Amino acid sequence: MADELPTMTLKAIGVIRNDIKDRLPGGCDWWADVVSEIVIDGSLTEALDGLEKFSHIIVLYWMHQIVTNEIPLKVHPRGRQEFPLTGLFATRTPNRPNRIGKATVSLLGRQGNILRVKGLDALDGSPVIDIKPYIPGYDSPVDSKVNR
Amino acid sequence: MADELPTMTLKAIGVIRNDIKDRLPGGCDWWADVVSEIVIDGSLTEALDGLEKFSHIIVLYWMHQIVTNEIPLKVHPRGRQEFPLTGLFATRTPNRPNRIGKATVSLLGRQGNILRVKGLDALDGSPVIDIKPYIPGYDSPVDSKVNR
Numbered sequence: 001m002a003d004e005l006p007t008m009t010l011k012a013i014g015v016i017r018n019d020i021k022d023r024l025p026g027g028c029d030w031w032a033d034v035v036s037e038i039v040i041d042g043s044l045t046e047a048l049d050g051l052e053k054f055s056h057i058i059v060l061y062w063m064h065q066i067v068t069n070e071i072p073l074k075v076h077p078r079g080r081q082e083f084p085l086t087g088l089f090a091t092r093t094p095n096r097p098n099r100i101g102k103a104t105v106s107l108l109g110r111q112g113n114i115l116r117v118k119g120l121d122a123l124d125g126s127p128v129i130d131i132k133p134y135i136p137g138y139d140s141p142v143d144s145k146v147n148r
Numbered sequence: 149m150a151d152e153l154p155t156m157t158l159k160a161i162g163v164i165r166n167d168i169k170d171r172l173p174g175g176c177d178w179w180a181d182v183v184s185e186i187v188i189d190g191s192l193t194e195a196l197d198g199l200e201k202f203s204h205i206i207v208l209y210w211m212h213q214i215v216t217n218e219i220p221l222k223v224h225p226r227g228r229q230e231f232p233l234t235g236l237f238a239t240r241t242p243n244r245p246n247r248i249g250k251a252t253v254s255l256l257g258r259q260g261n262i263l264r265v266k267g268l269d270a271l272d273g274s275p276v277i278d279i280k281p282y283i284p285g286y287d288s289p290v291d292s293k294v295n296r
Contacts, residue, residue, distance in 0.1 A: 001189050005160035006275050008210055010246045012153040040237075041149050044245070047221040050238030055293040060208075060248060062156055073195040089188075089279040090198030097192070098158045098277045100208060102250060104287055127154050129246045131237040133294070139252055140288035145203040146281070 012127035014040035014113075016061060020123050023065065031121035035108070038115040038128055045113040048131070052110055056134035059120060062127040063094035063101045071095055101126075104134050160275035162188035162261075164209060168271050171213065179269035183256070186263040186276055193261040196279070200258055204282035207268060210275040211242035211249045219243055249274070252282050 018036035038059065040048060051057060074085040075093050088096050105117040115131070166184035186207065188196060199205060222233040223241050236244050253265040263279070 001162075001187075002191060005162070005189060006210075008158045008160070008275070008277075010156045010158060010248075012156070013245050014149075014153070039149075041153060043150060044221065044237075047235040047237050049222065049235035051235060053238070053295050055291065055296050056289050058250060060246075060250070062154075073192065074197065087195040087197035087199060089192075089195050090201070090281050092280060092283070096278065097161050098208075100158075100248070100278055102206060102208070102280065102287075104289060106289065127156070129156075130244065130248055132240060132250065133238050134289070134292055135240070135294065136288075136292050139250075140284075140292075141204050141252060141254065141282070143203065144282055144284050144288075146283065147201050148203050 010129055012062070012129060013044055014038055014128040016120065016122045016124065016126040016128060018120070018124050024121065024123065032119055034120060035116065035118050036120040036122065038117060038131070040113045040115070040128070042113050048110060048113065048115070051107065051115070051131070051133065054107060054133040056104055057107050057117065058132040058134050058139065059103045059105055059117070059128065060130040061101045061103070061122050062129060063099040064126055065094065065123050068095065071097060100129060104139070158277055160210065160277065161192055162186055162276040164268065164270045164272065164274040164276060166268070166272050172269065172271060180267055182268060183264065183266050184268045184270065186265060186279070188261045188263070188276070190261050196258060196261065196263070199255065199263070199279070199281065202255060202281040204252055205255050205265065206280040206282050206287065207251045207253055207265070207276065208278040209249045209270050210277060211247040212274055213242065213271050216243065219245060248277060252287070
């Protein structure tokens with residue numbers, strides 16, 4: 001099957017700027033209070049009009065930190081050895097076949113082509129792939145369960 | 149800035165199979181009851197282990213339907229002329245710089261490399277880019293607002 005699966009090319013639409021440099025911090029929810037700027041390419045500024053109406057946005061970004069060239073099919077969730085090996089698609093490890101991160105963040109404000117957001121768990125310099133409005137209901141099922 | 153923005157290559161990890169053929173249906177929430185199969189490449193089967201614990205998963209897929217080669221910066225939300233022109237990043241239009249769709253769907257079951265899901269608003273044949281567990285709290289802010 002792998003031979004029949006298509007490849008696709010992405011072009012970044014902007015870049016993330018924050019104080020999280022070489023590596024992601026450890027600990028739970030470290031990102032909750034991190035404020036980042038998302039600088040979108042100036043040619044796309046107009047495409048952000050209307051985003052201010054939403055309290056939260058979805059950011060798709062490229063997890064560009066280099067972990068390794070290998071992609072193990074199973075990993076310890078959050079890198080913690082005490083958690084049993086789990087299929088990578090059942091975790092949020094950045095080391096995955098297509099290294100796209102998805103974060104839902106609070107939109108603090110917008111100035112032209114720059115979005116100011118809180119709660120983004122991305123490294124400084126991460127390329128931005130897409131911005132979408134967060135739509136309660138569509139993006140958040142009411143009856144979701146973990147460890148069902 | 150555009151010249152400095154990187155390009156990235158994706159390789160599909162699977163394909164979506166359902167009864168939604170040539171074009172997406174109209175109407176509100178048409179996708180809510182659609183059942184789809186997500187067929188993941190057999191070499192990645194083991195990477196799905198553990199996903200069964202989650203009631204919902206996030207599917208990133210390529211919106212491969214051809215709308216047009218042009219990407220207008222502003223669109224009428226949901227294609228409805230009565231809605232005012234809005235920046236494309238403040239809508240979920242498939243016609244965007246990087247045509248990645250993000251859906252949160254109910255995981256009905258898994259058989260080997262095939263996931264059965266409900267609520268996916270994708271056309272039959274859409275390439276799958278990533279599968280992530282849906283994590284309440286991380287993926288769903290409690291205080292989100294539209295039209296604030």
